[in-house]
Amino acid sequence: MKTSRIAAAAAVAGSAVLVLSSPAFAHVSVQPEGAAVKGGYAVVDFKVPNERDDASTTKLEVTFPTEHPLASVMPEPISGWTVKVTKSKLAKPAEMHGETITEAVTKVTWTATGKGVEPGYFQKFPVSVGMLPTDADQLVFKALQTYSDKDVVRWIEVQKDGEEEPENPAPTLTLTSASASGATAEDASDKTETTASDSTSSSADSSDTTARVLGVVGIAVGAAGVAYGVLAGRRRTTV
Template identity: 65%
Template sequence: MNVSRIALAAGVAASSVLLLSSTAFAHVTVQPQGEAAKGGYATVNFKVPNERDNASTVKLEVSLPTNHPMASVMPQPVPGWKAVVTKTKLAKPLEVHGKQITEAPSKITWTADGGKIGPGEFQQFPVSLGRLPEDTEQLVFKALQTYDNKEVVRWIEEAKEGAEEPEKPAPVLKLAAATDAHGGAAKGAEATNADAKNTGADAKETASTDDTDTTARILGVVGILVGAAGVAFGVLAGRRRSA
């Protein structure tokens, strides 16, 4: 194979990688900034890329799962965007901190207010969620992405186990077991304490070694001085005998 054929093959491979990468990462997704543990609170990001070369995203609507409602949903302000949280009455009230909650957030809508997501750009929309449900392994957030040319992309398809990823998959947030999260924290604390103890022991050992070295040096100096004094005494004694 000559050099030109190698260059051509490399170019085709690189183009394929770029094409596949842009397709794989062009979805609206939800990403936890920290660990999303069951029964706790978490801050997540709805990441919205712009898939069009000739239009900008100006609106995002995210539906919150009503089968696993959350009492607290607080969007973080995003410059150039206005966020509105819509609430819905619950068929079955939630009990949070001993209080009955009869309605819960069901949708968040971000509308461009001086901002936009242009071609080749993406935007993240942070939200605080809680309390996260304990009776499911994941939360599905169906989303609608609207462009300034009136096109609406519906990210609402739920992935099925064993099947290929849908063309327009809905954002999914995986939930970790609360015990695992706490256990991990405890193990981390134990490791930190162990490291601290080891560090303390090392420090003591180092200090002990330093003390030993210092004592040895002092004794050595004293020995030299004593030896010098003995030599001087011997010289003086010899002179006296000669006299």
């Protein structure tokens, strides 16, 4: 009886942990394909998991930051979805690479033409963006996720330094400096040196193995010669 109660309590506790922790894995997020380098272009993926088990995600609206406007925003076509790019005039013109920008993309909306993102699945929405700002370390994209039952989840809360992650965090893209590319070159160099070292070690092992084989063959040939000499001596004695 006691064992059954303990098992039931454990099951309830386990379910509570799953319920409480599941939202942490169901955020709408944004990640670059490679690196999002300041002052350059990048392809970023808005990843949309379906956090419901009784409805599909049928619409995604992503708001682009106006404090750091992006002159170029080009979504990749996705089967089963239509896409709409919205441009708006900026409240204050921005200077970008020697040019004055008076309008920029402020929203991209994807709408499902079929079932959308069904329960248990996720969808990536790739977008080519640029040029990325040089005076910011990250870009915040607020997003609205609409379900087939008309429920809307607003991923719009900005993460604040030193505070816990909000319940509905906005997708945030981390930007890297151009100098970070040097680390890639160093990594490649280290990899080349490691490969060369492995090759040398392999060559040395091969040479050592060959020497051993030749040594064994030499001993065998020598033994055969001694045996032949002994037999020949016996024949002479008999004659």
